[in-house]
Amino acid sequence: MAPPELRYNGQTVVVTGAGGGLGREYAIFFGSRGANVVVNDLGGSFKGEGQGSQAADKVVETIRAAGGKAVANYDSVENGEAIIKTAIDSFGRIDVLINNAGILRDVSFKNMKQQDWDLIYKVHVKGAYKCARAAWPYFRKQKYGRLISTASAAGLFGSFGQTNYSAAKLALVGFTETLAKEGLKYNILCNVIAPIAASRMTETVMPPDVLEKLKPEWIVPLVAVLTHKQSTETGSIYEVGGGHIAKLRWERSKGAYLKTDDTLTPGAVAAKWKNVVNFDGAEHPQGPGNAMEILETASQLPPSPPAEKLDFKGK
Numbered sequence: 001m002a003p004p005e006l007r008y009n010g011q012t013v014v015v016t017g018a019g020g021g022l023g024r025e026y027a028i029f030f031g032s033r034g035a036n037v038v039v040n041d042l043g044g045s046f047k048g049e050g051q052g053s054q055a056a057d058k059v060v061e062t063i064r065a066a067g068g069k070a071v072a073n074y075d076s077v078e079n080g081e082a083i084i085k086t087a088i089d090s091f092g093r094i095d096v097l098i099n100n101a102g103i104l105r106d107v108s109f110k111n112m113k114q115q116d117w118d119l120i121y122k123v124h125v126k127g128a129y130k131c132a133r134a135a136w137p138y139f140r141k142q143k144y145g146r147l148i149s150t151a152s153a154a155g156l157f158g159s160f161g162q163t164n165y166s167a168a169k170l171a172l173v174g175f176t177e178t179l180a181k182e183g184l185k186y187n188i189l190c191n192v193i194a195p196i197a198a199s200r201m202t203e204t205v206m207p208p209d210v211l212e213k214l215k216p217e218w219i220v221p222l223v224a225v226l227t228h229k230q231s232t233e234t235g236s237i238y239e240v241g242g243g244h245i246a247k248l249r250w251e252r253s254k255g256a257y258l259k260t261d262d263t264l265t266p267g268a269v270a271a272k273w274k275n276v277v278n279f280d281g282a283e284h285p286q287g288p289g290n291a292m293e294i295l296e297t298a299s300q301l302p303p304s305p306p307a308e309k310l311d312f313k314g315k
């Protein structure tokens with residue numbers, strides 16, 4: 001038996017950067033499943049130069065031609081209020097926000113200009129913040145909201161030539177995890193995806209035969225599940241692309257405990273290094289370690305033996 005079709009009837013979905021790439025696929029999907037869609041796109045280049053209305057208009061036409069409901073918005077995500085206003089003015093509500101708009105300014109750290117750093121921050125971090133900030137009061141009032149932030153493997157793991165982009169993308173993880181906590185009691189669920197898919201952003205860095213296997217429409221089903229009214233998932237991070245979906249989480253080693261007195265020296269740390277970095281029996285924390293428990297355990301230890309030589313061997 002085919003699985004049930006997920007529907008979003010009567011809901012309003014705002015997709016930022018929906019004029020192309022992944023955003024276009026999200027917008028067309030939601031438009032085909034009963035949602036009112038705000039197709040936002042500034043219409044510039046992938047480096048964030050220029051602007052135009054064509055990209056968003058074309059996607060709106062596609063959705064309408066298939067019988068769906070959509071309106072265009074051409075503001076930069078930096079003007080999030082205007083984008084959410086389009087949703088409210090056109091459809092009277094907002095239920096789902098997909099923070100997807102993005103650009104690249106790849107350059108080695110040595111050669112990075114202030115403008116490369118600032119622009120990436122503005123589009124990815126400030127843009128996501130401004131859109132979420134404008135949607136939040138509606139989400140809270142109606143006790144319902146679904147928010148997706150778009151991070152990247154570059155943010156999670158680092159990536160050569162992308163210090164600006166990596167910093168911005170990981171910022172969105174912290175942003176979203178905090179929103180997930182603040183939104184929980186209002187049924188506002190917030191999750192992060194780190195996608196990998198063919199788009200104008202990746203077409204210059206990946207070979208055509210690989211891109212062929214990374215269709216942007218294959219990112220849509222995960223986003224559909226996470227933004228559906230039946231979802232309960234929040235504060236999570238997913239890698240998604242090429243037909244693979246996996247959840248990521250933190251891992252904390254059991255770690256080393258040291259007596260908290262003047263024997264807590266660099267040498268004492270080095271002597272216990274193998275415990276610091278050993279992941280045998282590690283835990284998967286949902287939050288910081290319990291400070292009281294840590295202090296209690298550390299205080300009961302004998303003084304750390306003096307270690308004259310630094311020894312960082314571990315595993």
Ligand code: NAI
Binds near residue numbers: 040042043048199202
């Ligand atoms: P894309 O370049 O095809 O789409 C991004 C869209 O955002 C464009 O249509 C662009 O006009 C729009 N946009 C850019 N700045 C904007 C602004 N200030 N306001 C409104 N719209 C703006 O790229 P793609 O691949 O679809 O990227 C979508 C998101 O996924 C981005 O956040 C990107 O960083 C992220 N991502 C994509 C990956 C991939 O493999 N394609 C990998 C990791 C992350």
